[in-house]
Amino acid sequence: MSRLADSRYDVLVVGGGAMGSAAAWQLARGGRAVLLLERFGAGHIYGASHGGVRIFRYGYEDPTYVRMVQAALPLWRELESDAGETLLELTGALDHGPERDIDVLAAAYRECGVRHERLTAEDAAQRWPGLRFDTAVLAQADAGRTKAAATVTALHRTAAAHGADVRTDTQVLAIEWKADEVIVRTENEKFSAPVAVVAVGAWAESLLALLDIPLPELRTTEEQVFHFPPIEEHPGGNPWPSFMHRGPRIWYGLQTPGEGIKLGEHHAGAACDPEPGRRSFTIDPAARDRVRRYAAEWLPGVDPEPVTETTCLYTTTPTEDFVIDRFGPIVVAAGFSGHGFKFTPLIGARLADLAVGGLSRREDRAGDARWV
Numbered sequence: 001m002s003r004l005a006d007s008r009y010d011v012l013v014v015g016g017g018a019m020g021s022a023a024a025w026q027l028a029r030g031g032r033a034v035l036l037l038e039r040f041g042a043g044h045i046y047g048a049s050h051g052g053v054r055i056f057r058y059g060y061e062d063p064t065y066v067r068m069v070q071a072a073l074p075l076w077r078e079l080e081s082d083a084g085e086t087l088l089e090l091t092g093a094l095d096h097g098p099e100r101d102i103d104v105l106a107a108a109y110r111e112c113g114v115r116h117e118r119l120t121a122e123d124a125a126q127r128w129p130g131l132r133f134d135t136a137v138l139a140q141a142d143a144g145r146t147k148a149a150a151t152v153t154a155l156h157r158t159a160a161a162h163g164a165d166v167r168t169d170t171q172v173l174a175i176e177w178k179a180d181e182v183i184v185r186t187e188n189e190k191f192s193a194p195v196a197v198v199a200v201g202a203w204a205e206s207l208l209a210l211l212d213i214p215l216p217e218l219r220t221t222e223e224q225v226f227h228f229p230p231i232e233e234h235p236g237g238n239p240w241p242s243f244m245h246r247g248p249r250i251w252y253g254l255q256t257p258g259e260g261i262k263l264g265e266h267h268a269g270a271a272c273d274p275e276p277g278r279r280s281f282t283i284d285p286a287a288r289d290r291v292r293r294y295a296a297e298w299l300p301g302v303d304p305e306p307v308t309e310t311t312c313l314y315t316t317t318p319t320e321d322f323v324i325d326r327f328g329p330i331v332v333a334a335g336f337s338g339h340g341f342k343f344t345p346l347i348g349a350r351l352a353d354l355a356v357g358g359l360s361r362r363e364d365r366a367g368d369a370r371w372v
């Protein structure tokens with residue numbers, strides 16, 4: 001008979017990817033007794049937060065998202081100083097392509113006070129000769145890349161340093177809520193606390209199914225990521241910027257130090273079941289051909305033969321907005337739709353607010369409205 005561990009905790013956090021770990025860090029450094037449960041081992045590759053880097057950029061037409069990126073920046077710096085390591089590097093970020101209305105982007109930047117520069121395709125190619133452009137380009141200097149797996153590791157470490165109980169290889173099998181407490185059950189133990197944060201990425205639907213929590217449709221896809229060897233580390237004397245190229249397809253890329261130039265197609269992966277035993281982890285040859293052709297045509301600064309390739313999960317809502325809300329004693333974070341990482345420490349703060357502030361999103365709509 002598994003035993004009910006006495007409720008030593010103020011908050012249980014289920015899911016030790018970017019969002020759950022950020023919530024545990026924010027809660028623990030706020031003095032809360034936190035238990036973080038992650039089903040796989042530290043540094044696992046089964047979810048959405050592994051690998052070297054993620055783009056940190058302001059490139060949203062909606063000023064609400066732009067302000068959220070602005071709000072995330074100082075929190076990244078707080079995490080870095082707490083962790084004693086660099087996790088966000090401002091290498092610059094670019095938006096270009098025929099399907100990108102950079103006038104609308106520029107208007108959002110002006111409204112929010114984001115430093116930006118508009119360049120012709122020729123001037124941009126001069127400054128970043130590793131890339132090719134056929135439209136005007138909008139550059140953001142205060143943007144760049146965040147480390148991915150290293151951020152999750154730093155969050156686990158700093159949360160533990162603030163007293164959190166961080167347990168990996170501990171799968172939550174069931175969650176139930178009674179009166180004023182939440183009980184989570186693992187293979188060998190049960191834990192209870194007044195509130196739980198559930199940030200389980202692609203597993204949200206299956207783990208929350210019994211709790212009658214209204215979630216929007218969540219579509220999980222297996223996205224394909226490739227790295228190409230740069231011909232020069234700093235073509236034109238400038239670091240490789242992060243970039244989004246919107247044409248008939250949406251391409252994104254950035255430099256992963258020590259691994260090469262990361263390149264991927266946004267929202268091009270096939271729908272999949274996230275469960276490792278029911279997922280292929282294989283690269284789609286057609287995707288590999290497309291990315292090779294893209295690299296050969298648009299990245300003169302790389303050898304167009306990929307050196308590494310991997311898969312990673314998107315869990316996408318119909319509007320690509322995030323699910324961040326509280327239902328009774330359960331705080332839910334899901335549906336980061338392939339663009340959540342840049343907000344990680346901010347979302348951690350929101351989840352902590354919802355967990356210990358006791359407010360549901362609906363009561364606190366005064367803030368950002370980009371949560372479905």
Ligand SMILES: Cc1cc2nc3c(=O)[nH]c(=O)nc-3n(C[C@H](O)[C@H](O)[C@H](O)COP(=O)(O)OP(=O)(O)OC[C@H]3O[C@@H](n4cnc5c(N)ncnc54)[C@H](O)[C@@H]3O)c2cc1C
Nearest residue numbers: 015017018019039047048049055172201312336340341342
């Ligand atoms: C290829 C790719 C490129 C991306 N590029 C960018 C980018 O450039 N910029 C950007 O901002 N964002 C980007 N993103 C999106 C970003 O990485 C995600 O939004 C973010 O990582 C989501 O974090 P998460 O914590 O919600 O999910 P996850 O990292 O998947 O975390 C969920 C965790 O819950 C655990 N879990 C599940 N079930 C249980 C259970 N029963 N018990 C215990 N633990 C459980 C899982 O093991 C997992 O560790 C990209 C994503 C991908 C896949």
